[in-house]
Amino acid sequence: MTASAQTLRTAHVIRSDAEAIAVAHKLAARFAVEASVRDRERRLPVAELDEFSASGLWGITVPKEYGGAGVSYVTVAEVIKIISAADSSLGQIPQNHLGVLDILLQTATEEQKRYYFGKVLQGYRFGNAFSESKSKNAGAFETRIRFDTDTAQIDGEKFYCTGALFAHIVPAVAVNEQNQAFIAFIERDNPGLTVIDSWDGFGQRTTASGGVTLNAVKVPLSAVIPAHKAFDEPTADGPISQIIQAAVDTGIAVGALEETKRYARESRPWIDSGQDHGWQDPFSIAAIGELEWRVHGTEAILKKAGQAIDAALLNANEDTVAHASVVVAQAKVLSAEIALLASSKLFELAGTRSVLGKHNLDRHWRNARTHTLHDPARWKYHLIGNYLLNGVKPARHAWN
Amino acid sequence: MNALTQPIVAGQPLAKSQHDLHNARSLLDATLRFVRQQSKTTDDPFVISRFGDVHIRIEVAAALLERAQEFLNRHEDDSEISVAIAESHLASAQALSTVSDAEFELTGQRTVLQGSLHDPLRWKLHLIGNFRLNGIRPVKFE
Numbered sequence: 001m002t003a004s005a006q007t008l009r010t011a012h013v014i015r016s017d018a019e020a021i022a023v024a025h026k027l028a029a030r031f032a033v034e035a036s037v038r039d040r041e042r043r044l045p046v047a048e049l050d051e052f053s054a055s056g057l058w059g060i061t062v063p064k065e066y067g068g069a070g071v072s073y074v075t076v077a078e079v080i081k082i083i084s085a086a087d088s089s090l091g092q093i094p095q096n097h098l099g100v101l102d103i104l105l106q107t108a109t110e111e112q113k114r115y116y117f118g119k120v121l122q123g124y125r126f127g128n129a130f131s132e133s134k135s136k137n138a139g140a141f142e143t144r145i146r147f148d149t150d151t152a153q154i155d156g157e158k159f160y161c162t163g164a165l166f167a168h169i170v171p172a173v174a175v176n177e178q179n180q181a182f183i184a185f186i187e188r189d190n191p192g193l194t195v196i197d198s199w200d201g202f203g204q205r206t207t208a209s210g211g212v213t214l215n216a217v218k219v220p221l222s223a224v225i226p227a228h229k230a231f232d233e234p235t236a237d238g239p240i241s242q243i244i245q246a247a248v249d250t251g252i253a254v255g256a257l258e259e260t261k262r263y264a265r266e267s268r269p270w271i272d273s274g275q276d277h278g279w280q281d282p283f284s285i286a287a288i289g290e291l292e293w294r295v296h297g298t299e300a301i302l303k304k305a306g307q308a309i310d311a312a313l314l315n316a317n318e319d320t321v322a323h324a325s326v327v328v329a330q331a332k333v334l335s336a337e338i339a340l341l342a343s344s345k346l347f348e349l350a351g352t353r354s355v356l357g358k359h360n361l362d363r364h365w366r367n368a369r370t371h372t373l374h375d376p377a378r379w380k381y382h383l384i385g386n387y388l389l390n391g392v393k394p395a396r397h398a399w400n
Numbered sequence: 401m402n403a404l405t406q407p408i409v410a411g412q413p414l415a416k417s418q419h420d421l422h423n424a425r426s427l428l429d430a431t432l433r434f435v436r437q438q439s440k441t442t443d444d445p446f447v448i449s450r451f452g453d454v455h456i457r458i459e460v461a462a463a464l465l466e467r468a469q470e471f472l473n474r475h476e477d478d479s480e481i482s483v484a485i486a487e488s489h490l491a492s493a494q495a496l497s498t499v500s501d502a503e504f505e506l507t508g509q510r511t512v513l514q515g516s517l518h519d520p521l522r523w524k525l526h527l528i529g530n531f532r533l534n535g536i537r538p539v540k541f542e
Contacts, residue, residue, distance in 0.1 A: 261532060261533050264533060265533065265534075279533055279534055280534075282526060284529070284533075285525075285526050285529035285530050285533055285534070286522065286525035286526045286529055287525075287529065288528070288529035288532055288533045289486075289524065289525030289526060289527065289528035289529035289530075289532070290525050290529075292483075292487065292528045292529065292532050293464070293486075293487035293490050293491060293525075293528060296464065296467070296484075296487055297460040297461075297463065297464050297487070297491055298460075300460070300463035300464055300466070300467050301456075301459060301460060301463055303463075304459075304463055327459075329452075330455075330456050330459055330460075333452075333456055334456065334460065378449070380452065381448075381449035381450075381452030381453050381456075382445060382448050382449040382452060383452065384451075384452035384455050384456065385447075385448040385449050385450065385451035385452030385453075385455065386448050386452075388432070388451050388452070388455050389432060389435065389436070389442055389447075389448055389451045390442055390448070
């Protein structure tokens with residue numbers, strides 16, 4: 001047990017969907033105040049994260065029978081969107097934590113569920129050590145797990161480990177000799193686990209998405225779950241992982257659009273417009289109209305994606321999971337599109353003065369460009385089209 | 401007044417969206433049928449993703465139509481209803497023109513669509529923007 005993990009954590013327990021949304025709005029208003037400063041100084045949001053997990057929002061998907069609120073995925077997406085509109089780094093950090101909670105639900109033993117869901121309701125945060133930058137593709141793992149009679153040993157190297165630096169427990173993906181993926185829940189101060197704060201991307205700067213090395217890390221067998229089962233069988237885990245991505249990007253778009261309107265109100269009139277104020281410019285007004293309907297269209301599809309996931313959770317089979325994958329892919333394409341568009345139009349409508357360094361408005365575009373790279377939208381068009389044209393169900397993995 | 405300036409159904413604010421969305425779906429079905437008859441094209445990754453794009457635009461139009469309908473049913477504020485209707489019109493029109501372009505690209509034909517000069521879309525963008533940017537309330541929907 002780590003020093004921090006030994007500390008008794010006492011998070012608030014959220015009881016309903018409505019409460020989750022209300023708490024998210026309250027937190028977002030506070031997170032927005034220093035979001036720009038944190039980005040500029042790359043100041044990691046340590047205090048904000050403590051407040052975030054103490055609010056109970058990191059436990060809202062724990063099912064009712066384990067003491068949580070078991071909120072809908074419409075609500076999960078809404079919460080992540082609201083937080084991301086204020087600070088998209090903070091919105092992204094719980095991404096893998098929430099994904100892991102579903103893998104626990106799908107593949108863990110009853111005892112493991114009680115233990116880890118209990119921890120989450122107390123306010124413990126899971127990070128992640130999933131992706132590897134040197135493997136052949138995003139779904140290939142070189143990190144190994146070897147099982148002994150009562151322990152397992154994990155060795156490997158991870159990258160893009162969002163949340164690991166601030167986590168109390170770091171779930172790590174590793175494969176056995178049959179190339180089946182397992183997740184080991186590793187205490188943050190477990191010998192052999194090193195988290196490196198090496199993320200220096202130009203966007204999502206305060207996610208601390210650096211690296212993790214696993215050097216002869218030993219955990220009890222009770223800390224390992226057979227994660228591959230979440231994809232061997234049809235489950236909603238892929239769509240769950242994806243809807244959080246889409247919600248972050250939708251949040252970035254919402255935040256950028258609000259900022260655009262704020263600055264467009266103060267812009268100078270163009271000389272040929274014959275107007276006294278920038279906000280009277282008919283072309284600027286229409287451009288705002290264009291962003292507005294596209295944001296609302298994205299939000300509407302995000303909601304449909306949440307509903308499709310809820311349906312797949314209620315009745316998981318090949319068809320419901322495929323449908324959820326397809327609708328989430330629509331949300332993913334639309335959110336990437338509008339996040340990039342809104343964060344770029346911001347400057348067009350606010351004028352040259354808006355690029356001054358003191359405003360730091362480029363953070364919206366930097367965040368949009370960085371986070372929308374998580375998995376390429378070009379393959380989502382293909383996924384959707386292949387289902388429509390050829391009836392091919394999407395491949396099941398964490399990116400669909 | 402002539403055929404081009406005649407509104408589709410007077411007194412039903414979402415009739416235009418329903419009309420465009422219906423046409424978009426019919427065109428998509430016809431295009432799918434055509435492409436499925438050409439054995440090679442169904443494997444073409446660019447043809448496949450073109451259908452993905454078209455499908456997304458149609459789903460957005462359907463979702464915004466449903467949203468505008470909900471606003472009407474809930475008796476939201478008149479300005480909010482007007483804006484939601486305008487957004488639905490824009491989304492349906494975009495879906496229709498996207499699928500019409502895809503039809504032309506993938507079948508070499510373009511089905512003639514009946515147009516309307518009544519209530520031009522460019523002023524819907526202005527209506528939405530003017531309310532959201534400047535707080536200027538739109539004229540009440542009919």
